[in-house]
Amino acid sequence: MKLFKSHALLVLILIPFVDSLPQNAEPVVPVAPPQGLPPLDDIIANAKGRPGGACCAALSYVLGPKVGYPLSVSYVGTSASFWSQQEQTVTPNCVVQPLTTQDVSAAIFVLSVLSNQTRFSNECKFAVKGGGHTPQRGAANQAAGVTIDLAAFKQVKVSADRKITRIGPGSRWGDIYPQLDAQNLAISGGRVAPVGVGGLVTGGGVSFFSGRYGLVCDNVLNYELVLPYGKVINVNASTPDLFKALKGGSNNFGVVTRFDMRTFDSGKFWGGFVVYPLSTMPQQVAAFVGLAGAQPYDPYAALIHSYAYTTGSWSIANNYEYTRVPAQPYPPTFKPFTDIKPQLLNTMRVSGLTDFTVELAATSPAGKRQLFITLTHGLSGPLITEVFRAADTALQPIKLALGLTYSISYQPLPTEITTKASNTNSLGLDASDGNLVLVLLGIQWTLATDDAAITSAANGWLAAAKAAAAKASLSNEYVYLNYAAPGQDPIAGYGAANKANLFSVSKKYDPDQIFQKAVPGAFKL
Numbered sequence: 001m002k003l004f005k006s007h008a009l010l011v012l013i014l015i016p017f018v019d020s021l022p023q024n025a026e027p028v029v030p031v032a033p034p035q036g037l038p039p040l041d042d043i044i045a046n047a048k049g050r051p052g053g054a055c056c057a058a059l060s061y062v063l064g065p066k067v068g069y070p071l072s073v074s075y076v077g078t079s080a081s082f083w084s085q086q087e088q089t090v091t092p093n094c095v096v097q098p099l100t101t102q103d104v105s106a107a108i109f110v111l112s113v114l115s116n117q118t119r120f121s122n123e124c125k126f127a128v129k130g131g132g133h134t135p136q137r138g139a140a141n142q143a144a145g146v147t148i149d150l151a152a153f154k155q156v157k158v159s160a161d162r163k164i165t166r167i168g169p170g171s172r173w174g175d176i177y178p179q180l181d182a183q184n185l186a187i188s189g190g191r192v193a194p195v196g197v198g199g200l201v202t203g204g205g206v207s208f209f210s211g212r213y214g215l216v217c218d219n220v221l222n223y224e225l226v227l228p229y230g231k232v233i234n235v236n237a238s239t240p241d242l243f244k245a246l247k248g249g250s251n252n253f254g255v256v257t258r259f260d261m262r263t264f265d266s267g268k269f270w271g272g273f274v275v276y277p278l279s280t281m282p283q284q285v286a287a288f289v290g291l292a293g294a295q296p297y298d299p300y301a302a303l304i305h306s307y308a309y310t311t312g313s314w315s316i317a318n319n320y321e322y323t324r325v326p327a328q329p330y331p332p333t334f335k336p337f338t339d340i341k342p343q344l345l346n347t348m349r350v351s352g353l354t355d356f357t358v359e360l361a362a363t364s365p366a367g368k369r370q371l372f373i374t375l376t377h378g379l380s381g382p383l384i385t386e387v388f389r390a391a392d393t394a395l396q397p398i399k400l401a402l403g404l405t406y407s408i409s410y411q412p413l414p415t416e417i418t419t420k421a422s423n424t425n426s427l428g429l430d431a432s433d434g435n436l437v438l439v440l441l442g443i444q445w446t447l448a449t450d451d452a453a454i455t456s457a458a459n460g461w462l463a464a465a466k467a468a469a470a471k472a473s474l475s476n477e478y479v480y481l482n483y484a485a486p487g488q489d490p491i492a493g494y495g496a497a498n499k500a501n502l503f504s505v506s507k508k509y510d511p512d513q514i515f516q517k518a519v520p521g522a523f524k525l
Contacts (some may be wrong), residue, residue, distance in 0.1 A: 033230070034230040035102075036102065037106050037109065043058050043110065046061040054114060055110065055111060055114050055115075055123050056069070056093045056094035058110050059096055059110055063096060066097050066098060066099065066103060067097075068094060069095075074095060078097070081129075081149075082129075082140070083131075083135065084136075084368070084370040085368055085369045086137040086369060086370065087132060087134070087136075087137060090137060092141060092143065092146055092147040093145060094146055096146060096148045097151065097152060098150070101224060101226065104148070104150075104257055105231070106230060107146075108229065108255060109230030111126050111146060111518065112229045115514060120517040122144050122145055124145065124146070124518060125145035125146070125520060126142050126146040126518060126519060127147050127148070128147075129147055130169045130198025131194065131195055131198065133172075133194060133199065135371060135372055136371075136486050138521045139521045140521055140522070148255070150257070151170045152168075152170060153257060153258075154168050154170050154171045154175055156176050158179075158180070158183065162185060162263060164262070165180065165260075166259070166260050166261075167187075167258070168257070170197070170198070171196070172195060172196050173189050173190040173191075173192070173194075173197065174357060174361070176189065177189070177193075177352075178354045181353055184266060184267045185265060185266055186209065186265075188207040188209045188213045188214075188216045188219040188262070189201075189205070190205065190207070191206070191302075192361050193357040193360070197259065202217070202247075203250055203480075203482040204216065204247075204425070204480060204481060205217055205482065206411065206438070206480075208353070208356070210420075211299035211301060211323075211414075211416060212300070213264070213420065215417065215420070217247035217248060217425055217427075218420055218424070218425055220246070220247065221236060222260035223235040224257045224258035225246070225253070226255040226256075227254045227509055228515060229514075236260075241504075242505055242509060244505075247424065247427070250481055250523055251515065252502065252506060252524065253515060254509070254510075254515065265325075266325055267325040267326070267352075268350050269323045269325055269327045269351075270324075270327045270328060270330070270331070270349070271322065271348070271349070271351065272359070273346075274320070274337070274338065275315055275316065275345035276316040276317075276342070278315060281307075281316065281385070281388075283336075283340050284316055285385055287340070288303070289380070290336055292435055292437065293379050296416065297412075297415075300324040300328075300331070300333075301320075301321075301331075303319070303320060303334075303337075304318070304319040304411055306410075307408050307409075308406070308407040309399070309404075309405075310406075317407075319360060320334050320337065320338075322334065327350040329348070347359065368405075368444045368445065369450075370444055371458055372442055372484070373484070373485035374438070374439060374484055374488070375462060375469070376436050376437065376438055376439065376480065378437070378473075378474030379434070379436065379437055380437075383468060383474055386468040387439060388408060390464035391465075393460075393461075394457040394458065394464070395457065397457060398453050398454050401446075401447070401454060402446040402447050403444065403445050403447075405444040406442075408439065408441050409440045410437050410439055411437070411439075412436075413429075413435070413436040413438045414436070415434065415435060418431075426494055428477075428494035429478055433476060436476055440483045441458060443458060459485075459487070477495065481523060484523065489523070491525055499525065506525055
């Protein structure tokens with residue numbers, strides 16, 4: 001098969017094809033097509049006059065039935081698989097469903113070349129979907145462009161020595177954990193079964209095991225990565241600049257087609273939910289500060305401390321996990337919480353990791369409109385209370401919205417977690433931050449007509465919460481990317497030095513800035 005390696009010939013072939021090509025267009029990066037790709041003149045010739053735009057047509061010629069168009073089974077399936085209603089209603093020109101890394105490489109080559117040559121026209125812009133759990137519109141689904149759906153990348157393979165598990169970015173944690181539970185193994189990963197692997201890991205990630213193993217990204221030993229123009233590489237400690245950039249750098253450097261994760265022995269442990277009335281808040285806050293500020297921090301403890309507003313009233317719902325094996329029910333670490341009465345619901349039990357992640361998923365079903373917005377601040381009981389009050393104030397003008405579920409969650413982020421591998425990730429957290437509190441305001445509702453009011457309420461809460469943190473001298477610039485709302489800037493929250501380093505790495509591995517200009521979703525550098 002003839003492969004075009006001539007840089008000049010690439011440009012000559014593309015000029016008559018792409019009407020939007022400016023006269024002074026910069027040439028593409030001189031790179032040969034991936035092995036096995038049809039000659040570029042064939043791709044171009046077969047792309048003319050096809051529905052869905054030039055890029056979808058070119059992709060169809062290269063990948064055939066792996067490219068789906070509106071109303072096709074594959075296209076409808078991808079649309080329905082997103083978690084939020086906002087993402088479900090985005091309409092790309094076509095959806096690519098690759099089956100292999102080579103398919104991804106071919107798609108990225110075509111999109112890189114045509115995006116560059118068309119000055120990043122909308123029809124060649126693309127998004128990459130893993131599990132599809134990020135709520136905001138356009139995060140992983142590209143309107144009037146191309147969506148690459150990695151749903152087929154669900155591999156779970158444990159190494160012979162049981163120290164590494166290779167997982168695909170299209171998996172959800174609920175796909176992976178049953179296979180590891182059966183072998184009494186675990187990896188650091190998501191705490192909610194339907195959450196996708198790709199977004200959570202590249203955004204940092206908090207797990208039930210973070211007290212022992214740090215953030216989820218700190219447990220990646222190797223990434224298989226498709227770079228702009230389709231080159232496939234392995235990224236690990238031998239490539240320290242890109243290895244660090246991928247730990248928190250989200251979708252800014254390429255498409256990850258495999259994560260090799262540190263794996264450890266595990267088994268059944270104690271966990272579950274306890275629900276309390278709001279009147280217990282003073283005891284709850286005191287218990288939270290005691291656990292989060294303990295010296296030393298109990299590395300087996302994982303806590304999500306939540307206030308939920310449903311059916312017209314507030315309640316407190318705490319999710320506890322204690323990951324010591326053999327299981328240790330009702331450990332002393334959680335006694336200040338579990339002694340609080342009354343308890344409206346108690347599901348505490350000894351079970352497997354899969355079971356606990358399925359339980360958490362029941363609190364946030366798919367198909368509704370969704371909003372996440374986040375804040376990080378220093379550890380303080382009075383500030384936790386003040387941030388809750390700001391959430392209650394923000395709730396008042398929207399509490400009658402149809403289908404509203406509204407919650408604010410607090411999670412300990414002690415130095416024992418943030419410093420496990422702070423010099424090898426890009427998040428900018430270190431011991432100087434002290435013990436932190438990660439706060440998430442999550443809102444679910446039914447009607448798009450309520451979007452503006454709910455977004456305004458969420459932004460109002462954030463402004464009030466940040467003002468309260470500043471007044472208490474407990475502000476922190478870190479913004480957890482996986483909880484960030486449109487308009488927040490988690491990359492800037494990593495600090496100026498880390499942001500500059502990410503940009504430098506981007507320019508090194510993506511000199512044409514394909515993943516900055518042609519991939520507009522999520523958070524850019």
